[in-house]
Every structure is written in C-alpha cells, then in structure tokens.
Amino acid sequence: xxxxxxxxxxxxxxxxxGFARDLRVRWALEEASLPYRVASVPxxxxxxxxxxxxxxxxxxxxxxxxxxxxxxxxxxLHLGExxxxxxxxxxxxxxxxxxxxFAALNSVEMASLxxxxxxxxxxxxxTPAAKPLNDFxxxxxxxxxxxxxxxxxxxxxxxxxxxxxxDVLRLVDRLDGLTDHPAxxxxxxxxxxxxxxxxxxxxxxxHFAAADRRAG
Amino acid sequence: xxxxxxxxxxxxxxxxxGFARDLRVRWALEEASLPYRVASVPxxxxxxxxxxxxxxxxxxxxxxxxxxxxxxxxxxLHLGExxxxxxxxxxxxxxxxxxxxFAALNSVEMASLxxxxxxxxxxxxxTPAAKPLNDFxxxxxxxxxxxxxxxxxxxxxxxxxxxxxxDVLRLVDRLDGLTDHPAxxxxxxxxxxxxxxxxxxxxxxxHFAAADRRAG
Numbered sequence: 001x002x003x004x005x006x007x008x009x010x011x012x013x014x015x016x017x018g019f020a021r022d023l024r025v026r027w028a029l030e031e032a033s034l035p036y037r038v039a040s041v042p043x044x045x046x047x048x049x050x051x052x053x054x055x056x057x058x059x060x061x062x063x064x065x066x067x068x069x070x071x072x073x074x075x076x077l078h079l080g081e082x083x084x085x086x087x088x089x090x091x092x093x094x095x096x097x098x099x100x101x102f103a104a105l106n107s108v109e110m111a112s113l114x115x116x117x118x119x120x121x122x123x124x125x126x127t128p129a130a131k132p133l134n135d136f137x138x139x140x141x142x143x144x145x146x147x148x149x150x151x152x153x154x155x156x157x158x159x160x161x162x163x164x165x166x167d168v169l170r171l172v173d174r175l176d177g178l179t180d181h182p183a184x185x186x187x188x189x190x191x192x193x194x195x196x197x198x199x200x201x202x203x204x205x206x207h208f209a210a211a212d213r214r215a216g
Numbered sequence: 217x218x219x220x221x222x223x224x225x226x227x228x229x230x231x232x233x234g235f236a237r238d239l240r241v242r243w244a245l246e247e248a249s250l251p252y253r254v255a256s257v258p259x260x261x262x263x264x265x266x267x268x269x270x271x272x273x274x275x276x277x278x279x280x281x282x283x284x285x286x287x288x289x290x291x292x293l294h295l296g297e298x299x300x301x302x303x304x305x306x307x308x309x310x311x312x313x314x315x316x317x318f319a320a321l322n323s324v325e326m327a328s329l330x331x332x333x334x335x336x337x338x339x340x341x342x343t344p345a346a347k348p349l350n351d352f353x354x355x356x357x358x359x360x361x362x363x364x365x366x367x368x369x370x371x372x373x374x375x376x377x378x379x380x381x382x383d384v385l386r387l388v389d390r391l392d393g394l395t396d397h398p399a400x401x402x403x404x405x406x407x408x409x410x411x412x413x414x415x416x417x418x419x420x421x422x423h424f425a426a427a428d429r430r431a432g
Contacts, residue, residue, distance in 0.1 A: 056323055056359045067311050071318035078311065095283050095294065102287035105322040107272055114330035117348050129345035132333050143272045 002034060002082055008059045008204075010040035011211035018201055019171055020208075022060040024072045025079075026200035027163050032083035038207060073105050076160040086160045093156045100154040100161035108144060109168040111137040112177070119175045137172070141181045144169075149183035152190065166191030218250060218298055224275045224420075226256035227427035234417055235387060236424075238276035240288045241295075242416035243379050248299035254423060289321050292376040302376045309372045316370040316377035324360060325384040327353040328393070335391045353388070357397045360385075365399035368406065382407030 006029070008022035029036050041050050046057045053061045054070040061070040062078065069075050080087035080097070087097045115137040118124040126134060144165075147154075154161045169188050172178055178185045191197065222245070224238035245252050257266050262273045269277045270286040277286040278294065285291050296303035296313070303313045331353040334340040342350060360381075363370075370377045385404050388394055394401045407413065 051359075055319070055363050056356065058323075067308060069311055069315050071315045071322060073318035073322055074311075074315040077314060092283060095285055095290070098293060099285050099287045099290040102289035102321065103271070105318065106287060106289055106325065107274075109322065110326050110329055113326055114349055117352065118345060121344070121348050123345035123348075127343075127345055128337070129334060129339035129343055132337050132339075133330055133349075136333065140272065143267075147271050 003063075003065050004029070004034060004036040005039050005063045006036055007039045007041060007053065007061050007063070008207065009043040011043045011215070012208055017205055017208045019174070020059065020204060021072045023200055023204050024163055024167050025060050025062060025075050026203055027167075027197055028076050028079045028086055028160055030196035030199045031158070031163070031194075032079060032085045034079065034082060038203075040207075040211075073101060073164065076163065077101070080160050088156055088159060093159075096155035097159040097161045100159075101164055104161060104164035104168050108140050108165065111140040112168055112172050115177065116171060116175060119177075137177065141172075141178070141184060145181050145183050148187040158191075158194075162191055219279075219281050220245070220250060220252040221255050221279045222252055223255045223257055223269065223277050223279070224423065225259040227259045227431070228424055233421055233424045235390070236275065236420060237288045239416055239420050240379055240383050241276050241278060241291050242419055243383075243413055244292050244295045244302055244376055246412035246415045247374070247379070247410075248295060248301045250295065250298060254419075256423075256427075289317060289380065292379065293317070296376050304372055304375060309375075312371035313375040313377045316375075317380055320377060320380035320384050324356050324381065327356040328384055328388050331393065332387060332391060335393075353393065357388075357394070357400060361397050361399050364403040374407075374410075378407055 006022060006025050008020060012020055041047075041059065051057055053068050056070075058070075060072060060075065061068055062075045063069075064078065069078055076086070077098075088094050111133075114133045115124060118130050118133060124130055124134060153159065154165060166188050169178065169184050170192065173185060173188050178188070192201075222238060222241050224236060228236055257263075257275065267273055269284050272286075274286075276288060276291065277284055278291045279285075280294065285294055292302070293314075304310050327349075330349045331340060334346050334349060340346055340350060369375065370381060382404050385394065385400050386408065389401060389404050394404070408417075
C-alpha cells in the first residue's frame with residue numbers, strides 16, 4: 001500500500017499560482033484516486049534538508065514510505081507503477097506513454113521554457129539572441145499540431161504523458177504562444193476539462209491562499 | 217530476446233559529429249553488451265516514414281521487434297528494462313536512477329540547451345535577452361557541483377542517468393561552460409573514460425565518416 005506525501009512550497013508569488021509543478025503530481029494523484037498528504041517547505045529560506053530531497057532547491061518531491069523522489073517526470077512514472085489509470089498496461093501503450101513523457105519534457109518544454117523566460121522578462125522580440133529560441137519553439141509546435149489534430153490523447157488513452165504535455169502547452173497558451181496552433185489549444189482545453197485537473201488546480205490555489213491568510 | 221535496431225541520420229555536419237544523440241543509445245547498448253544493428257535515414261530530405269517514427273523529424277529511434285521508440289530518454293529506460301548494467305535492480309537505486317534521468321534532461325539540459333543555442337549563434341554575451349538564460353545554466357551547474365563532488369555516480373552505481381547527465385555536461389564543457397565547475401568537469405572525464413563510451417563514440421564517428429566516403 002502506497003503511503004504518499006507531496007511536498008511543495010508554503011507560499012509562492014500570485015502570478016505563479018496554478019502553474020507550480022506540484023500541480024502535475026496532484027493531477028496524477030487525482031486521476032489515479034490515490035490518497036495523499038501535502039507538506040510544505042519555506043519558499044524564502046531553503047534549508048539543507050530541502051536540498052537533500054531536491055538538489056536544485058525546487059519543488060515538488062514525493063515520498064512513498066521511505067523512498068523520496070524529485071523531478072515531476074520521475075514522480076509521475078513512479079505513480080504510473082501504482083495505477084493503470086496513469087500508464088497503459090499493454091507493452092505498446094506503455095512504450096508510447098514513455099516516449100511522449102520524454103517528448104513533453106525534453107523536446108517541447110526544452111523549447112517552451114527558454115521562450116517563457118524571454119517572454120516573462122520582456123525579451124521575446126525577434127532580436128538576434130531571441131530569434132533562434134523563438135524559432136525553436138515554433139518548430140516544436142508546428143510538429144505537435146498535426147499530432148494533436150489526429151488523436152485525442154498521446155498514447156491511446158489518457159496517461160501521464162498527457163498530464164505533462166498539456167501542462168507544458170498550458171503555460172505557452174497562457175502567454176499567448178498558441179494563437180497559430182489551434183489543435184494544441186484544443187488539446188489543452190480537452191485535458192484541463194477533466195475533473196481531476198479542476199480538483200488539482202483548486203487544491204493548489206487553496207494551498208497558497210491559506211499561506212496568505214496565515215501571513216495576514 | 218531483444219531484436220534491436222538503432223536508426224540515425226545517414227550524414228550530419230562535421231561539427232555535430234560525436235555529439236548526435238544516437239551516441240547516448242549506442243553508449244547504453246555497449247554498457248549492457250546488447251547486440252544491435254544500425255539503420256540510416258536521410259539527413260537532408262526527411263520523409264513521412266521518418267516522421268511516423270520520430271514526430272519531430274529528429275534521430276535517434278530504436279525498434280525492438282515490432283515496437284518503435286523515439287526520445288533517447290525513453291529508449292534508455294526501455295534498455296534499462298533489459299539489463300541491470302543500466303538501471304539498479306533494487307527499488308531505491310532504481311528510483312534514484314529515474315529521478316536523475318529526468319534531472320539530466322528536464323533540469324540541466326533544459327538550461328544548457330538554450331545556452332548552447334545562444335553560444336553557437338554568437339549571442340551568449342550578457343545582453344538583456346541572454347542574461348537570464350546564462351544565469352539559469354549557472355544556477356543548475358552551481359547545484360550539480362556539490363552533488364558530483366560528493367559521489368562517483370548519481371545512483372550508487374553507473375546507470376543510464378550517468379550516460380544522460382555526463383553527455384549533457386560534455387556539450388557544455390566543449391563550449392567552455394564548465395571552467396568554474398571542476399567537479400562537473402571531472403565527472404565528464406570519469407564517464408567518458410569508460411570503454412563503452414569510447415566504443416560508442418568511435419562507432420558514431422565511423423558511421424558518419426562512411427557517409428563522406430560514399431559521397432566522395
């Protein structure tokens with residue numbers, strides 16, 4: 001029996017709420033109907049104990065009994081071993097879910113995250129520095145567009161790959177990066193219409209709102 | 217019994233040789249002493265059949281019987297299921313290998329790849345656009361430095377996580393990005409001193425050199 005605790009920050013700035021990566025883990029836990037507790041670490045003053053669980057000083061991490069796992073991708077694969085709601089049971093479906101998990105993080109988010117940094121710092125205009133990175137994202141979205149126009153979910157049925165890919169694309173969409181990619185937009189809408197996403201999102205928002213009340 | 221074919225490009229520009237991602241797969245196959253064949257697809261004219269195997273039109277992909285897998289991370293996890301030389305067999309070691317696989321690709325390479333693009337296009341100077349991305353890489357390397365100073369390999373024994381992390385850092389090192397991070401540099405030297413790396417690297421170089429001879 002799994003004994004799951006998700007650790008996230010005690011507080012984050014308002015504009016990042018709804019987008020902290022613990023959402024990916026909450027979403028998977030809701031999809032699989034796995035019970036879990038939530039623990040908090042300081043956002044401001046990150047201690048050695050925090051770095052012992054998460055070497056980059058980020059969140060989330062998950063403990064399952066005496067095993068502690070960081071990286072949301074690794075956490076989702078761990079949860080995938082606990083529930084067929086998260087990773088298909090047949091070898092082909094499982095293999096498809098795996099490749100799309102890595103595609104979400106290492107092909108699409110690898111291009112979207114630098115663009116997000118440029119965008120949030122006001123540097124995404126087509127300057128010599130920004131242009132190759134803007135083009136990199138466009139290249140990836142142009143390839144995701146026919147893939148997502150042709151199927152409901154990435155690996156046959158809904159899986160952890162869809163949690164990761166739709167969450168990556170959701171942040172691009174938030175910063176108006178999907179205007180030319182309607183199938184990507186529809187996919188984000190389809191994924192975030194799931195009750196499990198709504199629950200995970202509401203829980204994250206409530207978690208950080210509670211921190212404001214404690215501070216206030 | 218696995219029936220493995222690795223597909224890569226028929227030719228790539230000289231400066232990219234030794235760094236194409238099929239190296240990560242070749243390295244894992246050599247570590248595990250798994251026999252495999254190599255197939256080629258055109259670098260220049262990428263056909264629909266190529267995109268059917270690799271939706272982004274990149275390489276590598278691996279077929280194992282009738283299963284076809286893209287994304288080097290997913291391929292390495294697939295091979296990890298075939299050999300304990302690649303992923304530790306105990307639950308804790310396995311879980312550590314998983315988290316570092318994702319850390320290599322989604323925490324470190326996510327920061328190093330945009331920096332590489334800036335560097336290779338001559339835009340890595342501390343301009344307003346480049347500075348946050350340069351800082352992002354520095355942040356990640358500053359955290360990897362104590363981790364790698366304190367251990368030989370990431371997950372107890374050598375694993376796919378080390379293939380990915382050392383290969384990510386090897387490209388940073390090639391572009392002189394590790395001058396302030398001696399433990400990261402030593403780790404790259406330690407990993408690439410393995411006979412399996414030397415064999416994989418020599419095989420990739422020979423593969424692309426053969427293409428030059430055919431063209432000449």
